[in-house]
Amino acid sequence: MLKWRHFEPAIITCAVGWYLRFSLSCRDVEELLTQRDLPAGHITLWRWAQCYAPQLNQRCRRERKPTNRSWRVDETSIRVKGKWTYLHRAVDSTGATIDIPLSAHRDAATAKRFFQNALRVSGHPRPRVIDVDGASSHPKVVPELKAEGKLGRRCRRRTCP
Numbered sequence: 001m002l003k004w005r006h007f008e009p010a011i012i013t014c015a016v017g018w019y020l021r022f023s024l025s026c027r028d029v030e031e032l033l034t035q036r037d038l039p040a041g042h043i044t045l046w047r048w049a050q051c052y053a054p055q056l057n058q059r060c061r062r063e064r065k066p067t068n069r070s071w072r073v074d075e076t077s078i079r080v081k082g083k084w085t086y087l088h089r090a091v092d093s094t095g096a097t098i099d100i101p102l103s104a105h106r107d108a109a110t111a112k113r114f115f116q117n118a119l120r121v122s123g124h125p126r127p128r129v130i131d132v133d134g135a136s137s138h139p140k141v142v143p144e145l146k147a148e149g150k151l152g153r154r155c156r157r158r159t160c161p
Contacts, residue, residue: 011033011040012052013052015029015033015040015045016045016052016053019049019053020056020057025042026046027042029042030045033045066123066124066125067094067096067098067123068093068096069092069126069127069129070093070127070129070131071090071092071093071098071118071129072090072092072093072131072160073088073090073130073131073132073133074088074089074132074133074135075089075106075133075135077106080102085102085103086103086104086106087100087101088101088103088110090114090118098121098124099118099121101114101117106137108141110137111138111140111141112141112145115141115145115150116150119145119150119151126150127151128152128154128155128156129156129158130156130158131158131160132158132160133161134159134161138157142155142157
């Protein structure tokens with residue numbers, strides 16, 4: 001993947017990893033590399049991130065541990081750029097993240113799309129138990145997904161504070 005580049009593959013993967021993992025700007029990563037006597041410009045780092053980030057993400061996802069079958073799902077409202085949006089969150093019982101999307105609406109269609117996307121990702125087995133908060137949209141969606149066959153028949157939905 002990184003053959004025949006001006007820099008060593010270890011430097012490219014390290015720089016792209018810093019950029020993605022720690023939410024640094026390209027100029028910040030450029031400064032970190034300059035401190036280590038590796039002169040790479042911020043435009044070069046941006047090009048590396050555009051080119052190699054999807055491939056590195058794909059390789060890292062294969063090596064992640066799969067989540068377990070007990071999910072905790074909740075939603076909360078947060079301000080993003082001055083507008084109120086809903087943050088849906090799904091984690092397993094050990095705290096491993098399954099999915100965290102943002103949406104403008106808090107309705108059954110959004111909740112259904114959230115569950116479908118979480119179930120579609122590889123490495124996440126179908127849940128055995130789903131603990132949800134008191135949101136009104138989740139109780140409607142789980143029986144629909146069971147009827148469609150996307151959730152197992154024995155999957156239980158529990159309401160927990």
